[in-house]
Structures are given as C-alpha cells and as structure tokens.
Amino acid sequence: MSHDPDPPTHRFARRVPEGDNRQRLVCGECGFIAYENPKVVVGSVCAWRGRVLLCRRAIDPRSGYWTIPAGFLEQNETTAAGAMREAWEEAHARIEIDALLAVYSIPRLSQVQIMYRAALRDDNVSPGAESEDVRLFDWADIPWSDLAFPSVRWVLTHYRDVEGVPLFAARGNPPGEFGDR
C-alpha cells in the first residue's frame, strides 16, 4: 500500500519509540509518532453589572446543566482568543478579557483548564448551538446544585472572592480536589 504524506494517511499502533519511555501511537508505514497530550480548555466568567453569564448545556456530557462559556482551545489560537471564541459560540457574547482567574488540572481527563475574568460588552446574549439557554444570574440566584462540572463551582467561587480586586494571584485546583467529585 502506498503512503501519501499530504494529506496524511497513517496506520497507527501503540509501541514505545526508541529513546522514549512511554507507549505512543506510531505509524507502521512512515514512523510518524502521534503524541497524545493533555487538552487545553479555555473559558471565562463573564460579568454584566454584577451578574454572571451561564449557559445551559444542550450537549453531553452534562446536558441540561449550567456552565460558564468554555471549550477546547484550537490549533494556532491564543488562550485569550479561544476564550473569546467560546463566549461567542456558546452565548453570542462579546467579551473583554480582564485577568487570569485560574489554571486547573483535571488529570483523570488529561485536561488543563485556563479560566479568565471577563466583562460583557453588552447584555445582548442568546444560546449558541451547544446551549439550550443562556442567562445572566445575580450571585444569589446561581444554580449551585445544577452546575455542570466541579471546576465551574471552583471558578465562580474564585471570581466572587476577587470581585472588584484589580490584581490578584491566579488559583489552581482547590486543595485535594482534582475534579473527580
């Protein structure tokens, strides 16, 4: 069988490449190694006049539960640009990123989550394709028991702790928590 490198067509199997110490996906035809690496999730807590934007997920996992606008960073994208794109795709929200809130690791899922604080440019928001509803919540009304993921709870809590504080240290996971819930 001929091997056409562009577009790439590979036949992968798992083995430990020479000089490495872990199994990788190695193409048996050309030797190309497809490294599997943790994925980056970018998101933002978006505020408008004291209220916070949440999206009710229309897709699995956790369909029907509330989350901040967040998703996988794409190739050749900066983390800030990715967070802005996700706010647009999930809530048609135009945002300005203000500060880094947190960097979380979810090792079970091989995820690194990079969370920003952002301001909405206006309150003209509506559900994107992956949301069944989007709403601006007063703090007292945040649906804590219907949040989609532990890290949504973490980042909202951190957001609240530094509300109005211009400069602050970004946080990591809460002590002893890894998102396994």
Add this chain to the structure above:
Amino acid sequence: MSHDPDPPTHRFARRVPEGDNRQRLVCGECGFIAYENPKVVVGSVCAWRGRVLLCRRAIDPRSGYWTIPAGFLEQNETTAAGAMREAWEEAHARIEIDALLAVYSIPRLSQVQIMYRAALRDDNVSPGAESEDVRLFDWADIPWSDLAFPSVRWVLTHYRDVEGVPLFAARGNPPGEFGDR
C-alpha cells in the same frame, strides 16, 4: 484489512466531520476522530539562594542554548507534577512549586506554556539526558543572548519583577509578542 481497536490501528485522512467546521484526522475504517489540539508546556524558574537554574539544551531545537527546565505535559498529569518531573528529568533537581508566574500562548507552534516559580530543595543538580550542562546563575550572569526561546526571556524577566513578592498576578505574553522572533 481487518480493524483491531485495541491496540488502536487507524487509517487517518483529513476531512471535515459532520457537524464540525474544521478539518480533522478521521479514520476511514472506524470513524474515530484524532483531534489535534495545542500542546501544554510546563516549566519553572527554580531558585537557590538568589541564583536561578538554567539548562543548556543537548537536543534540537536550539541545542547549545540555555533554558529553564520545561517540557510537554504528559497524559493524566497535573501541571505542577509535570513541572516537577521536567526539573528532575532535565537537571536532576528537586523543587517545590511556589506560585504561577505566567501563561503564555505561542500560536504559531500551537503551544500553551504554563510557568511556575519554584524553590530548589538543595543545589545538588546535574544534567539530565536532554541537557549538556546545568548551572545556577546569579542574576548578573544570566546569558541573555544565549537563551533558547523568547519565552525564557519573558519568564526570567517576570520572575525578577516579582522576586520576594508573595502574591502577584500571573502574566501573559508581553504585549504584541507571540514568540515568533
């Protein structure tokens, strides 16, 4: 040709999956999509009594130039654990991570770099397999013109700006810089 799912053997070609808006690597036999995503680099500025640990790279890219201990995060690893592993692999250094210094995006390389401030537990360091030399540098002796990557310069500068400051805001890229130099 039979398809053996475990260990996975796939024949990938680039096409836009249904419901997506970007080309992905799709297996023509089983439909598995191998998403290509930005990779996470984790590293740390490691200090010992006012001196900073640098490693002279023994491998390309930028073999012979100086860097902080840093490398690709592995699957199921937290960012802090990855930074500690890299310090050990590259300099046989045992470190304690203290604070998040920076999150940089290098969009040309689809990299997100997560950089910590760390303390060496002792000054017993030696070159790992990917280093040809490791040294503790006084600030005045840092080889600025022989640093391996722009982000090494960025993070050392940020480290110096917050030396002795217990809590500070993590930085992003310097304005207008994307590591292309």
